[in-house]
Amino acid sequence: MKRITIKDLSELLNVSTSTISRALNDHPDISDATKKRVRDAAESMNYKANLQARFFRKKLSGLIALVLPEMNMFYTPSFIDGVNKALEDSPYSLVIFQSNNDVKQEKNIVEQCIQWAVEGVLIALSKNTTSVEHIQELEFAGIECLLFDKILSESQLHSICIDNVKAAEKGVELLFEHGHRNIVGIFGNRNLNITKERVMGYENVYIKHGLPVSYNHVVTVNEPEQLDFILPFILESSKVTGIFTMSDELLFYTLNNIRRMNLRIPEDMSLVSISDGILPNQSYPKITYVKDSGEKMGKSAMDTLIRQLEQKGASSKLTILSTDLVENHSVRSIDV
Amino acid sequence: MKRITIKDLSELLNVSTSTISRALNDHPDISDATKKRVRDAAESMNYKANLQARFFRKKLSGLIALVLPEMNMFYTPSFIDGVNKALEDSPYSLVIFQSNNDVKQEKNIVEQCIQWAVEGVLIALSKNTTSVEHIQELEFAGIECLLFDKILSESQLHSICIDNVKAAEKGVELLFEHGHRNIVGIFGNRNLNITKERVMGYENVYIKHGLPVSYNHVVTVNEPEQLDFILPFILESSKVTGIFTMSDELLFYTLNNIRRMNLRIPEDMSLVSISDGILPNQSYPKITYVKDSGEKMGKSAMDTLIRQLEQKGASSKLTILSTDLVENHSVRSIDV
DNA sequence: ATTTTCTTTGCAAACGATTGCGGGAATGTT
DNA sequence: AACATTCCCGCAATCGTTTGCAAAGAAAAT
Numbered sequence: 001m002k003r004i005t006i007k008d009l010s011e012l013l014n015v016s017t018s019t020i021s022r023a024l025n026d027h028p029d030i031s032d033a034t035k036k037r038v039r040d041a042a043e044s045m046n047y048k049a050n051l052q053a054r055f056f057r058k059k060l061s062g063l064i065a066l067v068l069p070e071m072n073m074f075y076t077p078s079f080i081d082g083v084n085k086a087l088e089d090s091p092y093s094l095v096i097f098q099s100n101n102d103v104k105q106e107k108n109i110v111e112q113c114i115q116w117a118v119e120g121v122l123i124a125l126s127k128n129t130t131s132v133e134h135i136q137e138l139e140f141a142g143i144e145c146l147l148f149d150k151i152l153s154e155s156q157l158h159s160i161c162i163d164n165v166k167a168a169e170k171g172v173e174l175l176f177e178h179g180h181r182n183i184v185g186i187f188g189n190r191n192l193n194i195t196k197e198r199v200m201g202y203e204n205v206y207i208k209h210g211l212p213v214s215y216n217h218v219v220t221v222n223e224p225e226q227l228d229f230i231l232p233f234i235l236e237s238s239k240v241t242g243i244f245t246m247s248d249e250l251l252f253y254t255l256n257n258i259r260r261m262n263l264r265i266p267e268d269m270s271l272v273s274i275s276d277g278i279l280p281n282q283s284y285p286k287i288t289y290v291k292d293s294g295e296k297m298g299k300s301a302m303d304t305l306i307r308q309l310e311q312k313g314a315s316s317k318l319t320i321l322s323t324d325l326v327e328n329h330s331v332r333s334i335d336v
Numbered sequence: 337m338k339r340i341t342i343k344d345l346s347e348l349l350n351v352s353t354s355t356i357s358r359a360l361n362d363h364p365d366i367s368d369a370t371k372k373r374v375r376d377a378a379e380s381m382n383y384k385a386n387l388q389a390r391f392f393r394k395k396l397s398g399l400i401a402l403v404l405p406e407m408n409m410f411y412t413p414s415f416i417d418g419v420n421k422a423l424e425d426s427p428y429s430l431v432i433f434q435s436n437n438d439v440k441q442e443k444n445i446v447e448q449c450i451q452w453a454v455e456g457v458l459i460a461l462s463k464n465t466t467s468v469e470h471i472q473e474l475e476f477a478g479i480e481c482l483l484f485d486k487i488l489s490e491s492q493l494h495s496i497c498i499d500n501v502k503a504a505e506k507g508v509e510l511l512f513e514h515g516h517r518n519i520v521g522i523f524g525n526r527n528l529n530i531t532k533e534r535v536m537g538y539e540n541v542y543i544k545h546g547l548p549v550s551y552n553h554v555v556t557v558n559e560p561e562q563l564d565f566i567l568p569f570i571l572e573s574s575k576v577t578g579i580f581t582m583s584d585e586l587l588f589y590t591l592n593n594i595r596r597m598n599l600r601i602p603e604d605m606s607l608v609s610i611s612d613g614i615l616p617n618q619s620y621p622k623i624t625y626v627k628d629s630g631e632k633m634g635k636s637a638m639d640t641l642i643r644q645l646e647q648k649g650a651s652s653k654l655t656i657l658s659t660d661l662v663e664n665h666s667v668r669s670i671d672v
Numbered sequence: 673a674t675t676t677t678c679t680t681t682g683c684a685a686a687c688g689a690t691t692g693c694g695g696g697a698a699t700g701t702t
Numbered sequence: 703a704a705c706a707t708t709c710c711c712g713c714a715a716t717c718g719t720t721t722g723c724a725a726a727g728a729a730a731a732t
Contacts, residue, residue, distance in 0.1 A: 005717095
């Protein structure tokens with residue numbers, strides 16, 4: 001019931017608490033003989049160090065916070081998986097907060113992070129966050145921050161993301177190579193950097209080929225459910241031969257609408273998406289996609305944050321992850 | 337840079353640290369006048385309480401651990417969502433650990449929980465966990481535990497789960513009512529309680545109707561990928577008219593196999609699943625399912641754990657959540 | 673034999689907050 | 703005017719661990 005402390009051990013062995021502490025930490029000042037005595041006693045008494053006390057004394061917390069705006073079924077699980085991998089043999093534990101895309105909650109979380117004296121914060125800003133004062137407050141408190149996914153590029157904060165422009169380019173370019181010219185791009189919330197950049201990638205391909213961008217082919221939705229109303233109209237247009245979706249969630253809704261309208265992939269409609277890969281590989285036929293791996297992102301993000309922690313802010317401000325095209329069977333060739 | 341402490345405030349205002357502490361905690365011993373002085377000073381100096389020190393002194397940690405065997409795309413996000421909802425206006429923060437279905441890692445996590453002096457642990461045991469010594473070790477350390485999802489019913493530990501038997505019964509019974517008699521049940525790892533109970537539910541329906549259970553209609557797989565090899569044989573059998581899957585993951589793989597074989601739902605094959613509901617509602621046609629809500633489970637679990645914490649273990653050992661049938665369009669009626 | 677060096681250990685303060693106890697001043701009661 | 707209450711506040715210990723410094727004893731060097 002009562003927890004064994006270093007003091008209990010010291011009384012048992014008739015040595016000071018300092019000796020116990022040093023012995024357990026393998027300090028060179030302590031003789032091998034006493035080290036063994038102490039360790040054996042600790043073992044037999046089932047002593048467990050009190051991390052609270054330890055970290056408190058050391059003015060550390062051993063905590064890294066992960067702040068997410070929401071729990072997304074396609075990205076979050078694999079992302080956390082990656083984060084955990086990076087954390088595996090680190091001395092840090094993971095505290096998770098959820099902002100529900102609410103700026104007020106996000107600020108409240110920042111407050112908690114400061115109070116907890118977390119050592120680092122890995123955060124995807126909420127959709128509605130436009131200013132980064134609260135993040136700077138974190139840095140002012142000596143807490144290392146790293147933004148991912150939803151970053152604000154103008155801000156001078158440490159960030160990590162994939163090369164969104166190139167990722168979109170790769171996907172749309174593939175459709176182009178197969179002869180498609182009427183490609184609908186489906187994107188998320190226009191305010192997000194991630195969206196802007198992927199739209200830019202889409203447009204780049206048209207520009208590169210000297211063709212005009214049809215702006216009614218660029219679809220942006222705030223909520224993916226909106227696709228259930230918009231897509232039927234798009235899919236009815238016989239001109240459109242290919243669709244590019246910028247995320248798994250949008251791909252999910254798009255796929256279901258395609259099925260609802262009894263269209264075949266790729267005969268009636270070609271499809272390419274930026275995706276983690278699970279959904280594309282489990283669909284029939286398998287969907288061609290540009291791999292934006294949640295796990296890779298999670299691992300890289302946590303790895304760089306830990307590196308930041310070890311060499312206080314010495315790392316580069318912006319880390320960009322590359323993506324690869326995974327060709328499956330959702331794109332057909334058409335004559336130009 | 338340097339953090340403001342209660343001592344800084346006490347020097348600034350020429351009062352003792354005890355007064356500062358009491359003033360900030362609205363202790364009745366302190367006059368309104370000094371309370372105001374202290375609060376104003378704290379505000380202007382941007383003082384933030386050090387939770388580490390506070391909890392350490394109070395012999396508490398303010399931490400609740402969530403231990404998951406893996407990150408599942410269908411269940412985990414909504415579950416964590418629910419957990420966060422329950423945590424929202426509680427004084428606890430959430431620490432997340434992942435056991436990767438490895439007993440050794442699970443024990444290691446338990447160790448960490450003890451060292452951190454977390455106040456409660458919400459845990460889904462790993463697939464390979466058969467003994468609960470390590471959980472008892474937690475309880476012995478005075479930490480409240482609550483098992484969910486993958487529970488061990490024989491153990492005398494606090495647990496929460498849905499009524500698995502009834503949930504399966506509801507699903508299979510619906511197929512029966514619509515005239516189906518050759519129903520294949522698709523289940524997960526046989527060692528898990530959750531599987532055993534759902535299989536039992538499946539069998540109960542046959543028994544109730546005085547029919548024998550065909551054991552080649554009860555399919556159990558350890559990894560859902562195995563379905564890609566097994567399902568083609570099952571789906572070719574013209575006798576089978578209905579499928580019952582016990583989880584979203586299995587439904588996912590089943591759906592894709594049905595599509596691969598160009599079978600129509602429900603004309604060629606009727607389908608019912610236990611599910612959170614996202615996948616069934618986004619498929620075409622919408623799949624009929626027994627709602628096992630991850631969010632509801634997460635919220636209920638964390639709510640009861642917090643209740644346990646407040647009235648030290650006074651709650652009932654086993655909490656069982658009910659489920660509802662959601663009828664969509666994946667079951668056709670056939671003549672008996 | 674004296675000094676120096678090295679090895680091994682203990683003393684006590686510190687980290688930041690909380691809290692039981694005691695006491696001085698102000699107020700109230702006869 | 704003497705006493706009892708009440709109101710505010712400070713002293714000092716405490717939580718469990720780490721760590722700078724001192725020190726005692728043994729070994730080595732002179």
